[in-house]
Amino acid sequence: MNFEFYNPTRLIFGAGNLKRLGKEVKRIGRRALLVTGGGSVKRNGIFDRAVASLEREGITWVECAGIEPNPRITSVARGAQLVRDEKCEVVIALGGGSTMDASKVIGAAALYDGEPWDLIGHGQQDWVIPTETLPVVTVPTLAATGSEMNCGAVISNDETKIKSFVQTEALYPAVALVDPELTLTVPKDQTAYGICDIIVHVTEAYFNGIDDTPVQDRFAEGVILNTIDYGKRALADGNDLEARTHLQWASILALNGFMAAGMNPAGFPVHMIEHAISAHHDITHGAGLAIVNPAWMRFAAKVRPAKFVQFGERIFNLKPKGSDDMDCALAGIDAYEAFLKSIGCPTRLSALGIGDELFTRYAEDSALVLRDEDGNLLGRPTMSKQDIVEVLRSAL
Amino acid sequence: MNFEFYNPTRLIFGAGNLKRLGKEVKRIGRRALLVTGGGSVKRNGIFDRAVASLEREGITWVECAGIEPNPRITSVARGAQLVRDEKCEVVIALGGGSTMDASKVIGAAALYDGEPWDLIGHGQQDWVIPTETLPVVTVPTLAATGSEMNCGAVISNDETKIKSFVQTEALYPAVALVDPELTLTVPKDQTAYGICDIIVHVTEAYFNGIDDTPVQDRFAEGVILNTIDYGKRALADGNDLEARTHLQWASILALNGFMAAGMNPAGFPVHMIEHAISAHHDITHGAGLAIVNPAWMRFAAKVRPAKFVQFGERIFNLKPKGSDDMDCALAGIDAYEAFLKSIGCPTRLSALGIGDELFTRYAEDSALVLRDEDGNLLGRPTMSKQDIVEVLRSAL
Numbered sequence: 001m002n003f004e005f006y007n008p009t010r011l012i013f014g015a016g017n018l019k020r021l022g023k024e025v026k027r028i029g030r031r032a033l034l035v036t037g038g039g040s041v042k043r044n045g046i047f048d049r050a051v052a053s054l055e056r057e058g059i060t061w062v063e064c065a066g067i068e069p070n071p072r073i074t075s076v077a078r079g080a081q082l083v084r085d086e087k088c089e090v091v092i093a094l095g096g097g098s099t100m101d102a103s104k105v106i107g108a109a110a111l112y113d114g115e116p117w118d119l120i121g122h123g124q125q126d127w128v129i130p131t132e133t134l135p136v137v138t139v140p141t142l143a144a145t146g147s148e149m150n151c152g153a154v155i156s157n158d159e160t161k162i163k164s165f166v167q168t169e170a171l172y173p174a175v176a177l178v179d180p181e182l183t184l185t186v187p188k189d190q191t192a193y194g195i196c197d198i199i200v201h202v203t204e205a206y207f208n209g210i211d212d213t214p215v216q217d218r219f220a221e222g223v224i225l226n227t228i229d230y231g232k233r234a235l236a237d238g239n240d241l242e243a244r245t246h247l248q249w250a251s252i253l254a255l256n257g258f259m260a261a262g263m264n265p266a267g268f269p270v271h272m273i274e275h276a277i278s279a280h281h282d283i284t285h286g287a288g289l290a291i292v293n294p295a296w297m298r299f300a301a302k303v304r305p306a307k308f309v310q311f312g313e314r315i316f317n318l319k320p321k322g323s324d325d326m327d328c329a330l331a332g333i334d335a336y337e338a339f340l341k342s343i344g345c346p347t348r349l350s351a352l353g354i355g356d357e358l359f360t361r362y363a364e365d366s367a368l369v370l371r372d373e374d375g376n377l378l379g380r381p382t383m384s385k386q387d388i389v390e391v392l393r394s395a396l
Numbered sequence: 397m398n399f400e401f402y403n404p405t406r407l408i409f410g411a412g413n414l415k416r417l418g419k420e421v422k423r424i425g426r427r428a429l430l431v432t433g434g435g436s437v438k439r440n441g442i443f444d445r446a447v448a449s450l451e452r453e454g455i456t457w458v459e460c461a462g463i464e465p466n467p468r469i470t471s472v473a474r475g476a477q478l479v480r481d482e483k484c485e486v487v488i489a490l491g492g493g494s495t496m497d498a499s500k501v502i503g504a505a506a507l508y509d510g511e512p513w514d515l516i517g518h519g520q521q522d523w524v525i526p527t528e529t530l531p532v533v534t535v536p537t538l539a540a541t542g543s544e545m546n547c548g549a550v551i552s553n554d555e556t557k558i559k560s561f562v563q564t565e566a567l568y569p570a571v572a573l574v575d576p577e578l579t580l581t582v583p584k585d586q587t588a589y590g591i592c593d594i595i596v597h598v599t600e601a602y603f604n605g606i607d608d609t610p611v612q613d614r615f616a617e618g619v620i621l622n623t624i625d626y627g628k629r630a631l632a633d634g635n636d637l638e639a640r641t642h643l644q645w646a647s648i649l650a651l652n653g654f655m656a657a658g659m660n661p662a663g664f665p666v667h668m669i670e671h672a673i674s675a676h677h678d679i680t681h682g683a684g685l686a687i688v689n690p691a692w693m694r695f696a697a698k699v700r701p702a703k704f705v706q707f708g709e710r711i712f713n714l715k716p717k718g719s720d721d722m723d724c725a726l727a728g729i730d731a732y733e734a735f736l737k738s739i740g741c742p743t744r745l746s747a748l749g750i751g752d753e754l755f756t757r758y759a760e761d762s763a764l765v766l767r768d769e770d771g772n773l774l775g776r777p778t779m780s781k782q783d784i785v786e787v788l789r790s791a792l
Contacts, residue, residue, distance in 0.1 A: 001409070001410060001411075001641055001642075001645065002409065002410025002411070002412075002413075003409055003410065004406070004407065004408050004409070005406075005407040005409070006404075006405075006406040006407065007403070007404075008402075008403075008404035009402075010400070010401075010402040011400065011401040011402065011657075012400050013397070013398065013399055013400070013401070013657075013658065014397060014398025014399065015397075015398070016398075017398075212638075214618070214621075214622055214625075214642070215615075215618045215619055215622045215642075215645065215646065215649060218614055218615070218617070218618030218621075219611075219614070219615045219618060221614070222610070222611045222613075222614030222615060222618075223611055225610075225614075226610055226611045229610075242608075245397055246397075246610070246611075249397065249611065249658065250611065253611065258654050261407075261409075262409070262645060
């Protein structure tokens with residue numbers, strides 16, 4: 001067990017925190033770029049409350065609105081230009097994962113002279129990995145990506161139809177100001193996709209990690225169990241603040257690096273495959289994951305049944321006959337897929353109108369960055385292009 | 397659930413890491429104060445290997461040897477003076493919790509003009525809480541205090557017989573370079589006290605935290621279960637590197653703030669009571685905790701039985717009749733005490749030759765810092781002086 005863990009983001013967590021925004025930003029800068037998405041924060045009043053908090057502290061701001069659900073590099077470029085033109089000192093992300101991811105790369109791109117797309121890994125020879133950024137404050141309005149307290153960002157290039165990522169220490173937000181009240185108005189479908197996103201962040205580390213990580217396993221299972229329990233409650237009553245709070249906390253735990261510390265996952269294959277698909281179809285990330293994850297799990301269980309048996313036993317209370325009980329492993333995956341269905345997630349590509357026309361392209365794009373020397377997609381096990389196509393075919 | 401979490405220490409974890417010391421220190425400074433304890437690192441060769449790694453990278457060093465098991469403020473003052481005289485740029489702690497704690501305060505005291513004891517909270521009117529420090533690199537040789545990756549330090553004043561603490565953001569080590577191989581030579585008794593220390597760090601947060609922290613509970617229970625399992629293995633065979641590795645990881649998890657994030661413990665009463673005792677008797681912290689913790693648990697279980705029932709159920713597989721099953725709560729505490737005994741920890745004051753002569757003094761000193769307006773010791777529940785005396789009496 002050899003690993004490094006470093007996460008300097010200051011997490012400020014709790015209902016009612018939005019009103020602290022101005023005070024927290026003031027420690028960092030006096031002029032902010034306020035990054036927002038499609039406009040929901042305007043409709044539900046969160047934007048006005050954020051602005052009021054900033055103005056109370058004398059912080060001036062300019063807005064970079066309209067970040068897409070799958071944020072585009074063109075929007076990042078627009079934000080970075082605004083930072084330069086308006087001499088912003090801090091970037092505030094007010095929105096979901098896409099807004100937060102875009103803000104991180106805006107912060108880095110504003111200090112970089114070349115094309116912002118250079119900063120995103122997409123198989124290029126010279127990946128310019130950011131080493132500095134403007135300070136970023138994340139204010140999530142959705143429990144899903146965990147982007148608020150990690151150093152990753154996923155960005156799409158609409159021209160090349162590549163959706164890929166950057167993950168590097170410079171991109172840790174300075175502050176994650178998390179107020180679960182802001183998620184009370186999230187509609188059912190987005191809540192469900194968020195639940196799926198959280199769980200897949202956990203399962204990627206859990207199923208692709210090294211053997212013998214007993215504490216981390218318990219921690220991961222705790223996050224999944226909690227996400228299922230409180231996810232159901234949040235879906236039954238969107239205004240259940242306790243449920244929203246635990247769901248938000250789970251989303252952070254799932255991907256801030258601590259749960260997986262020491263697991264050393266060999267890859268994040270389900271994410272890589274989903275990114276390749278949503279680059280072409282602009283589907284919600286969590287919905288795409290709901291389709292790919294069970295299909296991938298059935299593929300991976302054949303190679304490493306014991307971990308899937310453990311999953312079925314500890315998450316769905318199945319009673320395995322032994323650690324190689326493949327029936328139990330598959331029954332656990334079925335139960336998981338049934339849960340996803342029950343909360344309204346799609347579990348087949350056809351449900352989103354996606355056919356097999358581009359399967360080869362998805363398979364190629366999945367392994368642009370996290371690949372071995374032979375070009376196989378990293379994970380446990382590694383996947384050839386043919387493996388990826390077969391997994392996708394099983395999810396048609 | 398409202399809380400803040402911030403821990404910027406870079407954790408580098410894994411067997412064989414000692415050889416990286418020079419490289420990691422080189423990023424921070426060129427001249428080091430090397431802080432050590434009673435000499436075990438000299439006898440087992442760890443010191444020479446550390447020095448060789450530093451010198452390979454051209455780092456010069458001076459040693460501050462002889463930090464006591466309960467580190468004294470006079471040693472801190474000596475270290476701070478060495479830093480100034482020798483113009484050190486970085487402090488390296490090579491040893492157990494006492495060496496690490498001393499190093500943290502040396503780093504702060506070197507930049508402070510007044511008396512180092514001003515920096516330690518002990519009920520004074522003007523506690524000078526450190527806001528800056530020389531960078532500190534911790535290299536633990538014992539799995540116990542978790543000091544390698546947190547911002548706390550416990551220091552004793554031999555003159556006033558007060559042992560107290562400081563805990564503040566400035567004291568986070570820059571780097572925790574953790575190499576479980578360094579713990580292979582730890583003798584049985586110190587291994588056992590370390591096991592106890594780890595578990596008590598968890599139980600303090602677990603039993604004094606807020607209600608309804610389901611994920612954190614599972615995480616805490618996972619750390620305890622692992623500590624018991626791998627602790628037994630490390631005691632059976634000190635050279636079991638896998639067991640030592642998991643034990644070391646548990647010690648970090650128990651007290652780096654992440655497990656307890658959102659638990660918001662009302663206090664750390666068992667620690668406060670133990671500190672008051674060991675200020676007078678210079679006993680090993682973990683041994684003192686083994687005596688105080690079960691006695692405190694029996695006291696606290698009366699007020700909050702459900703959490704103790706959960707402890708008995710999840711740690712010792714007891715079958716409670718309900719969440720208020722006091723027999724189960726007490727049986728769990730008995731099982732825990734029996735475990736401590738089985739690994740060679742003392743569980744009675746008399747085993748260390750400590751009588752009731754100073755009980756009133758311990759009770760007063762326990763509540764010097766973490767106390768409510770009426771002077772009661774903070775925790776769930778708060779404790780009057782009389783409560784503390786009664787708990788101690790039950791542990792005679």
